[in-house]
Amino acid sequence: MNIAWKEIKKNKVRFLILGSIVFLVSLLTFIISGLANGLSQDNAALIKDLPKGQFYMNKDAEETYNLSRIDSDIQKEILNKQKDAVAFSIQMGFLNDKDDKQQSVAFVASTDSKLFEDVKDGEIIVDSSLKNKGIKVGDTLTNNQFSGEFIVKGFVDQKKYSHTPVAYIQMKNYQEMYRMTEMQLIFIPGGDSSQEFTGLQSFSNKDFLQTIPSYNAEQMSLNMIVWFLVVISGMLFAIFFYMMNVQKIGLYGILKAIGIKTSRLFKMMWTQMFFITSIALIMSITLSQVFSMAAPEGMPFHLTFETTAQLSVIFLMIGFIGATLSGIQIKKIEPLQAIQQGEA
Known part of the structure; x- marks a missing residue:
């Protein structure tokens, strides 16, 4: 846990960039989901x-x-x-x-x-x-x-x-x-x-x-955009942590050599993912609710607590999967070989 926090403090800019991207993607997802639900109500509330x-x-x-x-x-x-x-x-x-x-x-x-x-x-x-x-x-x-x-x-x-x-x-x-x-x-x-x-x-x-008429096509188009954005967020996590892991092969080699288990390295990565995603989601949820209150009266926007909770859980799951997939290489690292390559 301490290692995870130290790395976040050391590489503030990198993690800030990732958090900003996750924030923007999740905010856009919440807004489009709210519009999809709003249009659904506007189309078939009866x-x-x-x-x-x-x-x-x-x-x-x-x-x-x-x-x-x-x-x-x-x-x-x-x-x-x-x-x-x-x-x-x-x-x-x-x-x-x-x-x-x-x-x-x-x-x-x-x-x-x-x-x-x-x-x-x-x-x-x-x-x-x-x-x-x-x-x-x-x-x-x-x-x-x-x-x-x-x-x-x-x-x-x-x-x-x-x-x-x-x-x-x-x-x-x-x-x-x-x-x-x-x-x-x-x-x-x-x-x-x-x-x-x-x-x-x-x-x-x-x-x-x-x-x-139009209900299925309208909802399918908007829901495809929502899921496309969710998949993009998962890919962002996978790519980000993959690049971070490549740069830290030497560090991981040293940590393994002094007896730190691979599972602990994964926990470090998951902690970083959860911290970044949680902050990004809290900010995007807050702004999406502000958008809901500030949206023009005629705009069909309807973002429920249930939808917000479901999307938040999905984002956390996607982030977990993306980070885990990128960390598979950690398991393959041999301490001596990684140390010889030099610490990034």
Whole structure:
């Protein structure tokens, strides 16, 4: 342990450079991860906020919810048998505000359920992001496909679908607007894949998210960047400690010659890695949280404690692996041969 600290003090600049690089890479990773989670929420908060269960759509829809139509008899049978089941539909559309400006929304209608907002005929509850568009409780909104008017009864927080604010409307109003009586989807909270119904295809929460246009491609791209940065950090550790070890072959030879075991040399290297990575992570976590608070209101940034903890553990593991791989040469060092090469 003392040897590790002495070396860090002796080679401050080298370790400072490594720590700075790890700090920048980890900070960028946290920020991109926060953006990935934020975009995920912005794209599918309506679905992600539902409890674990099973989604069902028509098999003929080929995993495209817009094309799904649940037969009314099957829907009635499922809702009668499954106490908490709910049938719902989602359609992209728009609302005309009091200034006759169009606001894009995702209309959501459902059967009676505590999982969705309860709205009456002619009422509407919208995502709070529409407050920024000047919409207030009591405002009258219209839609060209609806013969009546919608009265804004309230707002909900963080309810988005396909990057669009959700608008809850009554099922009969939805049926009038889109000229259809069948619902698109059925959701059974706590259900499992063993429950099968004639003509319907089941999806877990995670699987259903993949049916949302753009969701999979968007998340895959951002997650690839995150993992690419994690791999880069591991390579940095491996390269840095490899170069350090090459320069210290003579020193390691002397230490081995006086009886210091190889395991102790590895512990020295691991201590240095853990010290540098911990400080870099603490700084990057702090700055990423500052970024989260200072980010513009419209930016979809969502960095959870769970994600931060997982990435921190991964960085420590990658650093440990990188440092260990670079230290394999330490085990091969022969004291006499290393001393003859001279101490670096």
